[in-house]
Amino acid sequence: MKVFSSESVTEGHPDKVADYIADSILDEILKVDPKARVACEVSVTTKFCFIYGEVKSHARVNYKEIAKEAIRKIGYNDDDLGYDADTVEFLVKIDEQSSDISMGVDGNVEQGAGDQGIIFGYANNETDVQMPLAITLANQLSQRLAFVRKQQILPNLGPDGKTQVTVEYNDNGSIKRIDTVVLSTQHREFYDIEDVRRDVKEHVIDFIIPQHLVDKNTRYLINPTGRFVVGGPHGDAGLTGRKLIVDTYGGYAKHGGGAMSGKDSSKVDRSAAYMARYLAKNVVASGIASECEIQLAYAIGVADPVSVSVNTFGTSKVNDYEITETIIENFNLRPRGIIDKLGLEKPVYQNTATYGHFGRNEFSWEQTDSVNIFKNLL
Secondary structure, three states, rough: OOOEEEEEEEEOOOOHHHHHHHHHHHHHHHOOOOOOOOEEEEEEEHHHHHHHEEEOOOOOHHHHHHHHHHHHHHHHHEEHHHHEEOEEEEEEEEEEHHHHHHHHHOOOOOEEEOOOEEEEEEEEOOOOOOOHHHHHHHHHHHHHHHHHHHHOOOOOOOEEEEEEEEEEEEOOOOEEEEEEEEEEEOOOOOOHHHHHHHHHHHHHHHHOOOOOOOOOOOOEEEOOOOOOOOOHHHOOEEEEOOHHHHOOOOOOOOOOOOOOOOOOOOOOHHHHHHHHHHHHHHHOOOOOEEEEEEEEEEEEEOOOOOOOEOOOOOOOOOHHHHHHHHHHHOOOOOOHHHHHHOOOOOOOOOHHHOOOOOOOOOOOHEEEEEEOHHHHOO
C-alpha cells in the first residue's frame, strides 16, 4: 500500500499572516511602480508586526496601513482572538535595494536574474488542474474553512487553521481512496468541541472531499487535541517564506528552497517558479506525459538559465531530452521574457499568498495555451 500526505494552512495561520502582509505591500507598490524592486519580509507575534527588507521604487506607500488592512481582511479584528489590527504595534525598517544587486539586475541591456536560484515546477494528471490530489484537497479545505467563517455559516471559528489529507494509491499508481483527513481550526472559547467537530465535518470536509473516494475506513481527525482557542500570531510567531511546501506541491515535488511571497518578479525564486510550473502543466495537459518536473537554475546578474532539466519519470511518450530542447527553442526563460509572458509586473500577488500558488486557474502561469507545442512532438 502506498499513501502520501500533504498539508495546507489557512490565511490566519501566523506564517500566512506574514506572507499575506508582504504580498499586499508588494501589490500596492506595483500599482504605482510596475518596475519596482521589492524584497519585503514580515514577522508577526502577539500584538506585534515587524515589516522589513529592501525596496527600490518611486512609489510611496503607507506600510503600516497596508498591513492593518491585510490583518483586518484575514479576520483578526477582535482582541478575543488574540490579534487585532487596531491594537497591533508596528515596526517598519525598509532600506534601499543593494546597489550591487541592482547593478546585476538593472544595469544590463538584458535583465539579469535577481539572485542565484534553483527552481522546480511540477504537474501531474491526478486532478483537472494538473496538481497532486492531496495538496489540492488540503488547500480547498483550508479555503473552505475561511469561506464558512467569513460568510457566517460557522461564525464562531477563528482565522487560524491547518488541514492535511492522506491519499492511498493502487499498485499501478492510480488513486484508490482517501485514507485520512486531519483538520484543526481555531474556535471561540464557548464553541463546544463536539459542536466544532460536527459542524466542520458537515460544512467543510463533506463539502470538499469527493465522496466516491471515501469509505468506512476513512479517518477524520478534527481538532484532535480537543481545544484550539489560542491561535494566530498570539499562539505562535509567524514569518514570511516559512510555508514553502504548502505554497507549492505539498511535498510531491522537489523544492529549491527559495520563498516567493514579498518578492517582485525580478527574483527568479518567484518568476521562474511560475514559469517552471507553466511549462510542466502544459507538458502534462498536452497528453505527452502524465507527470513532469522541470528544474531551472540561474546565476545572479545572468539572464539565461545555467541549466534546464526535464524529468517525466518514465511517463512520457517522447524522450525527456526532446522536451528539454523544445522548451529551450520555444520559450524565453530569461527573467524579462518570463515577466512579459506571464504579466508579472501587475499587482496580482496578494491572492497567491494563501491556498497555494499553483492549481488555481485565476493565475497566468496556470494557462494551458502552449499545449500544441508539446503535442507536435508526437
